[in-house]
Amino acid sequence: MTGAVGIGSRTAGRLRELRLPLGLWALTRIILLVCVFRIVVVPGPDVTSDVEQIYQSWYEVLKTGTYPQDDVTWQYPPAAALAILSPALLPFLNYSAAFFVLAFLCDALVFALLVYTGGRPGRTMRGAWLWLAAVPLMGPTAYARYDIMVTAVAVAGLLAAIRSPRVLGALAGFGAVLKVWPALILAGTPKGRATWRSWPVAAGTALGVLALCMVWMPGGLASSRSRASGARRSSRWARWSSTWPGTSAGTARRG
Numbered sequence: 001m002t003g004a005v006g007i008g009s010r011t012a013g014r015l016r017e018l019r020l021p022l023g024l025w026a027l028t029r030i031i032l033l034v035c036v037f038r039i040v041v042v043p044g045p046d047v048t049s050d051v052e053q054i055y056q057s058w059y060e061v062l063k064t065g066t067y068p069q070d071d072v073t074w075q076y077p078p079a080a081a082l083a084i085l086s087p088a089l090l091p092f093l094n095y096s097a098a099f100f101v102l103a104f105l106c107d108a109l110v111f112a113l114l115v116y117t118g119g120r121p122g123r124t125m126r127g128a129w130l131w132l133a134a135v136p137l138m139g140p141t142a143y144a145r146y147d148i149m150v151t152a153v154a155v156a157g158l159l160a161a162i163r164s165p166r167v168l169g170a171l172a173g174f175g176a177v178l179k180v181w182p183a184l185i186l187a188g189t190p191k192g193r194a195t196w197r198s199w200p201v202a203a204g205t206a207l208g209v210l211a212l213c214m215v216w217m218p219g220g221l222a223s224s225r226s227r228a229s230g231a232r233r234s235s236r237w238a239r240w241s242s243t244w245p246g247t248s249a250g251t252a253r254r255g
Helices: 002-036 049-062 080-089 095-118 126-137 139-143 147-160 165-179 181-188 193-216 220-241 248-254
Strands: none
Touching: 002 095, 002 126, 002 139, 049 080, 049 095, 080 095, 080 147, 080 165, 095 126, 095 139, 095 147, 126 139, 147 165, 147 181, 165 181, 165 193, 181 193
16 A cells, blocks of 8 residues: 555655646647648748659659659658658648648657656656757747657667667667667667677668668669769869859859
């Protein structure tokens, strides 16, 4: 009986501690949703239009079973297609609305993971507070890019690192095929068992997901090579034209 009372009092105390961060999170995220759904129009460029104009155009191509190889704005690893196609999970919403809702859910997931971890003995809530403040500072951009989905994968991997290096590796490998940079979370693994467990799993996961993407929608790597080649040609042309007499770039440079 005494033990049950003790657990109940600790739970009540924990809930009291969470009132402020949960309240602030809810308030700031409602403001973000109001902005991305354009209930309130924020001065400046409309970053949310990219979801409808760019992401949805990729979605229309991707759902046919091929990558948007002819679109120079597609500059992502093959598994990025999963994020772009994810609004199909909410078929009762239009593409933009579904994307914003999924971004919100990923935000909520990260915050919940950080709050849960921060409430454990010997841990701190600083990570949760940092996340609470950082996302609103990005404004509507936070929910208008698929980066928040990638970040959710990376944060989950970091939080799993202590208990399961293999889970860390799997999430880092999957994240790397989503947007490359999540592979950097492996850089902090200590020498020894954690590294030997996480790095091979990361490599295997990345290769496995990459292979599945290539089987599912061939052409992802070809489009990446084509974009890289085009970028190099554009760079060479820009350097050449900047030095050629009579061109606007050359004139501006000499001026």
